[in-house]
């Protein structure tokens with residue numbers, strides 16, 4: 001083990017400067033989308049090399065992999081990871097204010113999500129669908145290691161950030177709400193902010209009041225709602241397949 005590894009990972013988990021990348025997929029996407037990688041640790045560097053050769057032969061590690069003991073690996077990762085890589089990268093600058101003000105494309109906003117895995121899954125599908133950004137209102141940090149793991153590191157592929165409330169912007173706000181009008185009757189406006197509610201209670205009255213449109217994905221009678229990330233995926237891919245947003 002290289003001195004300081006464990007302490008640095010712990011500090012990165014608590015701070016805002018570094019991103020903890022857990023596993024090969026997070027590392028692979030971070031590198032593909034331009035992350036500045038500071039360190040990579042592994043309990044088995046040869047296995048990591050072989051895995052990357054199979055899963056991502058296009059990806060070349062920008063720094064040497066540091067071998068760590070099994071005990072250090074266990075304590076760094078909180079019980080191990082399915083793949084033998086943990087890395088530290090610089091957290092990119094938050095450019096969401098610029099995206100909201102001037103950018104085109106759809107922004108996804110999650111109001112007070114509680115599950116970091118859901119936040120990561122939303123980032124992953126938003127990146128795949130080429131959304132303009134993902135904004136989380138509330139305390140769940142989309143750069144938290146669990147969210148980055150859930151997002152397979154695709155936080156590096158589009159602007160992602162956290163705010164305390166819905167920022168002021170000239171973008172139309174579209175609320176996704178099972179009690180809204182059928183989505184097929186309301187084409188998504190260009191530059192929309194699509195707002196999705198918390199897993200248990202849905203959107204707040206405050207956010208619903210600020211919405212220009214309130215739309216629902218169709219569901220079979222008896223089904224109350226879709227999972228948060230699933231509903232984001234359905235809307236983004238519906239928009240992509242139906243009428244790709246101009247960028």
Ligand SMILES: C[S@@+](CC[C@H](N)C(=O)[O-])C[C@H]1O[C@@H](n2cnc3c(N)ncnc32)[C@H](O)[C@@H]1O
Pocket residue numbers: 175176177178179195196197198199200201202203215216217218219224225226227228231
């Ligand atoms: C698990 S659901 C919340 C369920 C909550 N009981 C409600 O009625 O809104 C989390 C979020 O996913 C979105 N969602 C889930 N199913 C939806 C649907 N059929 N139509 C529109 N949005 C949906 C909404 O934004 C919702 O706030």
